Amino acid sequence: MTRQALLENTRMSIRSILSVPVRSILTGLGVMIGVGAVITLVALGNGAQKQVEAGLEALGANLLIVYSGEPRGTALVRTNTSNIRPTLTETDIEMIRALPPDLVRLVAPASTANAQLKYENRNIAATVIGTTVEYPDVRNFYPIYGEFFTEVDVESRRAVVVLGAQTYRDLFVAGQDPIGERVRINGIAFRVVGVMEEKGSTAQDSSVLIPISTFQRSVSGSSNYAMVNIQAASSDVMRELQAILERELLRLHRMPSIEAADFYIANQLDLLSTVQGVAGTFTMLLASIAAISLVVGGIGIMNIMLVSVTERTREIGVRMALGARGRDIMAQFLTEAVILSVGGGVIGVALGLGASWAAVEFLRTAAVATASSVGTAFGFSVVIGLFFGGYPAWRASRLDPIEALRYE
């Protein structure tokens, strides 16, 4: 088909589409909704993924965590390790601290325990985290009020405590200044020095933080650590650092392989890729469901094109008598189907972007419309026009001109 003919086809198609406006809109509606749904749902899926990623990054930058115990399926962040027998020793920590600064920036060993907290007549259960002063920087988790405990507090095994945001709310009256108040942990009095920021994670918000030295003496009685939070020097060295940690810890623990070891290492990069994988699957699922409505839209186009071919049988006969070849007729109806479909697609893109915007603006959900989802949905509308317009157009092209001319 020449460019000339293509141009003429497009003009003729637009004219015949505009001659039945309501029918054309209804025909394109299926594709409109389909494309809009694909873009909106993919945007919501991407938004959810971005939120989870942001949440993971809030755990701390370039974070590696060595846990006591056996690996548990997919490595996830675990704040509460109270039920795990701590296997990480002081020697392990010294080894990690001795690693060169171009690998390791900060090290914050920690142990946790479930404990009973009491202030005045209030009694609650909470997770007690014993750790060092590096903890806020490694976990990107800072006091919002008062101070974190200090190096001196750790060295002197002082009974000081920093409260999680939820713990503060549970123990104190709103607005009450907790600094200097005494909170009993398993019966031992601790002086409150600060309150941590709200993190949105129950595990962290419902915890209290005390110096690791105090924890080992007063709470656990063990000199081992349940976990070590490590901030790598950069994301580029995380895999290398993980390999070194694995090798050195196996050596120190005299264990043959990581599968049989009494520790495991969670890497933020692995967490991220796991989450991205899950979110990707989720987004694909949403997109597939939306794609079904695209197919339904395509069937709508096929239906109307079949009607249109029947209605215009005589026109087809006249055109054939005047010299239209089968392929000219085919091209004419295909062009019409594609224009209907693409027209629906364009409006669908606008609807999808509008809905994504509205989701962010009014529903406060995360929705990220990407160029690729817009491009894919639009491309699909072209393909659907060609595919579902193909059969009616083929039928039109195979009509017998004599029969078609006689058609009333």
Next chain:
Amino acid sequence: MIDTMADPMIVFDRIEKTYNMGAEIIRALDGVTFSVEAGEFIAIIGPSGSGKSTLMNVVGCLDTPSGGAYRLAGESVENLSRDQLAEVRNTRIGFVFQTFNLLPRLTAIENVEVPLVYAGVSRRERRKRAVAMLERVGLADRGKHRPAELSGGQRQRVAIARALSLDPAVLLADEPTGALDTATGHDIMQLFHTLHRDGSTIVLVTHDPDLAEQADRIIRILDGRITDDRKCAAKEAFA
């Protein structure tokens, strides 16, 4: 060797057209032989069911014969494919129908342009030729009107302009006055006479003997056979 000036425009040599209707075989055309010279104006006449329509469809290359040879403007066309037939219809045949068969959504000019579109003529050239053709049939001022805004006679003139747009070898008219009143029908016949004088080869298919008398020659068909093929003496009276 193709020489359209020397060859007759239409040569039908023992043309047959048979249809298989289950057990029965219908011979719509049964050995039809005739020829039409360039510039001739002939009428094909016969009652309905005589094979007249089938003959017209074969002449117009809408249908292929089951047997025999057909040369149109020096070219064998009896064994062409669908696409090749479409091309022959496009460039060699100018159809004029009883019910005009204009495309209702297109203007008069655009209707005349339709064959030119399929011939791949550029838009500007199409417009130029369509306007010239409408002028030739006396409708220069109606080019922007749609068929619904034109009278029956005007519509048929647009259809004739459309048929002429690619300077066809044969103008094939099927009952061109059948849907018109007597006076308008007369005007349309006058237009055919004018075109004939200017050199067009015209085949007029009709069941009306009075109309047929206006041609140079009448071919009468009955039961798929030519029963009469004679020159028409009285034609000067209408010229």
